[in-house]
Amino acid sequence: MVKPTIILSAAAMASCAYAFAPPQVVSRNNLVPSSTAMQASRRDLFIRAGSTAFVTLTTSTMNSSPAFAAGTSPPTAEEIERIKIGYKNIQYLLENWEKETTVCRENGGECKRDADAVRRYLGLRSTTDPLFQIEKVFAKVKYMDDIDVDKLEQFFEATEDWNTAMNMSNSMAFISQFGEYNPGGGKDEVLKYLNEAEKQVILAEKALKVILDCVTSSPQ
Numbered sequence: 001m002v003k004p005t006i007i008l009s010a011a012a013m014a015s016c017a018y019a020f021a022p023p024q025v026v027s028r029n030n031l032v033p034s035s036t037a038m039q040a041s042r043r044d045l046f047i048r049a050g051s052t053a054f055v056t057l058t059t060s061t062m063n064s065s066p067a068f069a070a071g072t073s074p075p076t077a078e079e080i081e082r083i084k085i086g087y088k089n090i091q092y093l094l095e096n097w098e099k100e101t102t103v104c105r106e107n108g109g110e111c112k113r114d115a116d117a118v119r120r121y122l123g124l125r126s127t128t129d130p131l132f133q134i135e136k137v138f139a140k141v142k143y144m145d146d147i148d149v150d151k152l153e154q155f156f157e158a159t160e161d162w163n164t165a166m167n168m169s170n171s172m173a174f175i176s177q178f179g180e181y182n183p184g185g186g187k188d189e190v191l192k193y194l195n196e197a198e199k200q201v202i203l204a205e206k207a208l209k210v211i212l213d214c215v216t217s218s219p220q
Contacts, residue, residue: 074143075215083212086123086131090205093121097198113190115173118197122166122204135163141215151214158210165204172197 093100101118104111116125123131138159141147172193179189 072143073140074145075137075140079137079140080215082130083134083137083208083215086121086129086134087205087208087212089121089130090201090208093117094198094201094205101194112187113176113194115176115190115194115197118169118173118194118201122169122201124166124170135159138162138211144215148214148217151217154210155214158207158214161207162204162211165200165207169197169200169204172200 100121101113101115102111103114103116119125120129121131123129123134126132141155176190176193176197179185179193180187
């Protein structure tokens, strides 16, 4: 069981995720799908509501990533591809969890569990990682012309879930990396927090799947 002090620390690191709340979406019963005027109205609602919500997301992200800057144009094909690649990479991580979180010394040396791979797969280690500052891409989604507006609420909820799971995964992985050296720590502590990180990566993978579905599916 995770210590309360650790949970409070991790929760503090992830608190910025809860600052983002999905806006209220106009019921489709009040809209006429076949009407061009009504579709334009929904588009205007999407832009205005998305702008408000992503201002909050941008502000919270800037606290941890000063380089963050929201875009003013829709995501490029390359940026959408980054989400696809990042999602596949996270799937691979989960399918090969023990292998990817184990590091062995050369020439048959000692092997030990290492959570650094978790942070790398989530785009938290290098600017070349597909998911590095992927929130920038999420912030551009509101400018997409072919977004399915009916999935707007799902998209907002998924980005919130992603942000929370990413922060918690990062926290648990970081603690795990130093678990062996902390007072009272050891290999068991490393494994305990590594397992907690895995739970959060599973949640991150689910959220990213929803996000990917929202940005790659066209309205019917």
